[in-house]
Amino acid sequence: MTIYEADWVCPASSGPCANGAVAVENGRIAAVGTDLQLPGPRIRFSGCAIIPGFVNAHAHLELTILRGFLEDIDFIKWIRTVTASKKERLTREDLLLSARLGIAESLAAGVTCVGEVMDAGVSWQAMRELGLQGVAYQELFGPADIHVEESLKGLAGKIEALRTQETETQRLGVSPHAPFTVAPRLFRAVKDYAKKERLPVTVHIAESAEEDLYVRLGAGPFADRNRERNFEVEVAGCSPVQHLENCGMLDADTLLIHVIRIEDKDLQVLRRTGAAVVHCPKSNAKLGHGVARVVEMCDAGVRLSLGTDSVASNNVVDMFEEMREAIFMQRAHTGKHNALGAHGAFRIATLGGAECLGLEKRLGSLEAGKRADFVVVDLNDPAIQPVYDPVQAMVYSACRKNVRATYLGGEEIRIDAGPWMKQAGEIARKLVAAP
DSSP states (O other): OEEEEEEEEOOSSSOOEEEEEEEEETTEEEEEEESOOOOSOEEEEEEEEEEEOEEEEEEOGGGGGGTTSSTTOOHHHHHHHHHHIIIIIOOHHHHHHHHHHHHHHHHHTTEEEEEEEESSSHHHHHHHHHTOEEEEEEEEOBOSGGGHHHHHHHHHHHHHHHGGGOOSSEEEEEEEOOTTTBOHHHHHHHHHHHHHHTOOEEEEESOOHHHHHHHHHSOSHHHHHHHHTTOOOOOOOSOHHHHHHHTTOOSTTEEEEEOOSOOHHHHHHHHHHOOEEEEOHHHHHHTTOOOOOHHHHHHTTOOEEEOOOOTTTTSOOOHHHHHHHHHHHHHHHHOOTTSSOHHHHHHIIIIIHHHHTTOTTTSSSOOTTSBOOEEEEEOOSTTTOSOSSHHHHHHHHOOGGGEEEEEETTEEOOOOOHHHHHHHHHHHHHHHHOO
16 A cells, blocks of 8 residues: 655545545555555655546547647638548558547646547557546447448447457447537437447537537538538527437437537526536637536536547647636626636536546545546646645646646556657648648
């Protein structure tokens, strides 16, 4: 047994304790508290806080290589460039390198668990190699009925090939992309498949004005593009969230991504169905999509988590920044100084994320019996001092550079990403040179 001591221990499931300790044995937390009278070596982190590893509930690790490649363009061009890059310019090995680099960045920033949406499927390999925990959702597309059988067959084949590699905290899921790339019939078929195979589901929804036009009116650039390809566009005539409910997609095993453009009655739909939401404040803002109604979701009892989205639409993995952005945007949006607080944001970024991924019994907080996935945050930075409340100090003042150490299963993780960064530079030059 090893006991890790710090000026503060912040479990997320309860308030912070001063001069606390976390006892670890066989990769799990044995005890948390003050004055732990237990045998074993002690490691002291002076001037630091020990916190649960962050849960980044929505990411696209395979897109790490596109950081900085899609700046200051509209959403339609952004999506088309991402799609073309993945399908025409990047190899499977390029995308695997991209995922590895994204995981190295995440672990260095204190992220120990992720809700990863993968297209090529290589993120799962990288997660297993480097120890990142979480759910890897296999993405699929099929905007017309003619694609349903082929898309579902392809999905089942990919899941079946990886299923035996699952662990308690490295799980697989499915992700029908969005309403403009997934036909209603495919949504229904995927959900039926997920229920049968006991797989969690995540879907991008209510993200943009263009998507809203597509679902409500069968109009806009997404509709135009599908009609150009001779795909039938089914007009739902309702909000995107209501559309998903009509397709049988919403229940407690569904995690909705973004959820910005919603009506009052959509809040009741979320509450009634038990669907969870992952909020991506920086990505939402950078792409100009708007501000999600997070406070109202909280009031409605909706389970909430926090995600960075891909660094192609965010630029950095920094959960401290995400927490701050979430707080400040809610206060600006509502005009209330207490719309969202530091402790609430901290919980959403840790235990809330684990709850939304269905992993809360094993991850997300510092509690006896859970995996010893934790992070040491150095509070000795002049920009953080003095510390009155460690959670408030970290949420309002810290950044990823203040992460001193990241532990997975009780083992400190250090990754030399230098060779990968050199390879990434070579891939970036290939992207820029492509016609």
